[in-house]
Amino acid sequence: MTKTPVAVLGATGAVGQRFVSLLADHPWFEVAALVASDRSVGKPYADAAPWIPDGAIPAACASMKVEGVPSLTSPEKTPIVFSGLPGGAAGPVESDLARRGFKVFTNARDHRMDADVPLLIPEVNADHLDLVKRQQGPGWIVANGNCTAIILTLPLAALHRAIGVEELHVTSMQALSGAGAAAVAALDVTDNILPHIAGEEEKLSTEPTKTLGRLEGDGVVPEPIPIHATCTRVGVREGHFESVHLRLKRPATLDEVRQRVAEFRGPPGVQGLPSAPKMPIHVLDAPDRPQPRRDREAERGMAVSVGRLRLDPDGRGLRFVVLGSNTVRGAAGQSILNAEYARAQGFV
Numbered sequence: 001m002t003k004t005p006v007a008v009l010g011a012t013g014a015v016g017q018r019f020v021s022l023l024a025d026h027p028w029f030e031v032a033a034l035v036a037s038d039r040s041v042g043k044p045y046a047d048a049a050p051w052i053p054d055g056a057i058p059a060a061c062a063s064m065k066v067e068g069v070p071s072l073t074s075p076e077k078t079p080i081v082f083s084g085l086p087g088g089a090a091g092p093v094e095s096d097l098a099r100r101g102f103k104v105f106t107n108a109r110d111h112r113m114d115a116d117v118p119l120l121i122p123e124v125n126a127d128h129l130d131l132v133k134r135q136q137g138p139g140w141i142v143a144n145g146n147c148t149a150i151i152l153t154l155p156l157a158a159l160h161r162a163i164g165v166e167e168l169h170v171t172s173m174q175a176l177s178g179a180g181a182a183a184v185a186a187l188d189v190t191d192n193i194l195p196h197i198a199g200e201e202e203k204l205s206t207e208p209t210k211t212l213g214r215l216e217g218d219g220v221v222p223e224p225i226p227i228h229a230t231c232t233r234v235g236v237r238e239g240h241f242e243s244v245h246l247r248l249k250r251p252a253t254l255d256e257v258r259q260r261v262a263e264f265r266g267p268p269g270v271q272g273l274p275s276a277p278k279m280p281i282h283v284l285d286a287p288d289r290p291q292p293r294r295d296r297e298a299e300r301g302m303a304v305s306v307g308r309l310r311l312d313p314d315g316r317g318l319r320f321v322v323l324g325s326n327t328v329r330g331a332a333g334q335s336i337l338n339a340e341y342a343r344a345q346g347f348v
């Protein structure tokens, strides 16, 4: 199988670096262009990127010259563009690329809630990929939800589809790498918790309902689950942790809840893709798990870990915590899985 050449936009950032590290030995894709801002253009990638992931910068990329957005002239050269651009800057750039025939897989917020853009997690809403046919073309945009939303949506989908979820409260404890390569000043987070992250609570309250929604007519009808979110920043390097309290639509037993979450799988066309985890959700029974340092790498960062499952005596109030890698399942790994699914389905 020939490899599809891809461009990474925002390649020097936290998400861009994760793309570069995950694509290093990818069986279907190879990095052909690394794109960033004017600050980095012309520099060797190793000099422009303040490398964060464990391990060395992949040798094939280290000496590549960073390019600017205008260098992306031909969708024949890089049909797929993975975007790790900041919100705001991303919107017009990604629209323009799609108009010129590129297939864009983005992590930025700008197009997430566009009616014809899927907020894709193939294990949850593979059918939403069809939405790209409604875009004006010849290229199109597929979006990832916010990192915290993706991590929450997996166990929420498992429970909502099997039992039904009436309402949900969530408090996130989000890692420093979620704030980008420049991150948060160490002195702001050492011995401290920041009780607000601009824009995050709105995204966490709305994006899972679009991903879980029904494809109908010209768009997605969101699933009407009220989600009440509080998002905080904590001094963890990588891995968003979320404490969830939800109300089930009918009484269940703890055994049923555990089984429904642990047995959650994507459709057959998703299982077996190069980046798909064998089990998207790991259920951990030890009372001191999951922990960011121990569990963020589950299935190369593509599985989320659920623990501390507790059911109220009425069988409907359920509490648990969920942890996932914000830059892998919450960003670059999710985009790569989306692109694998699109390629396997003949969209690329």
Ligand SMILES: NC(=O)c1ccc[n+]([C@@H]2O[C@H](COP(=O)([O-])OP(=O)(O)OC[C@H]3O[C@@H](n4cnc5c(N)ncnc54)[C@H](OP(=O)(O)O)[C@@H]3O)[C@@H](O)[C@H]2O)c1
Pocket (backbone or CB within 6 Å): 009, 010, 011, 012, 013, 014, 015, 016, 035, 036, 037, 038, 039, 040, 041, 048, 069, 083, 084, 085, 086, 087, 089, 090, 107, 108, 109, 146, 147, 177, 178, 179, 180, 181, 182, 326, 327, 330, 331
């Ligand atoms: N970090 C996470 O865990 C995470 C998770 C999910 C989604 N996201 C989203 O992913 C996107 C990237 O986040 P990040 O954390 O990787 O941010 P980041 O570390 O600040 O990186 C931003 C990247 O975009 C480049 N850039 C900035 N302005 C540009 C422009 N006008 N033209 C071209 N390139 C430009 C930067 O290049 P220079 O280095 O040259 O300035 C850098 O490569 C954001 O939309 C964010 O909301 C992040």
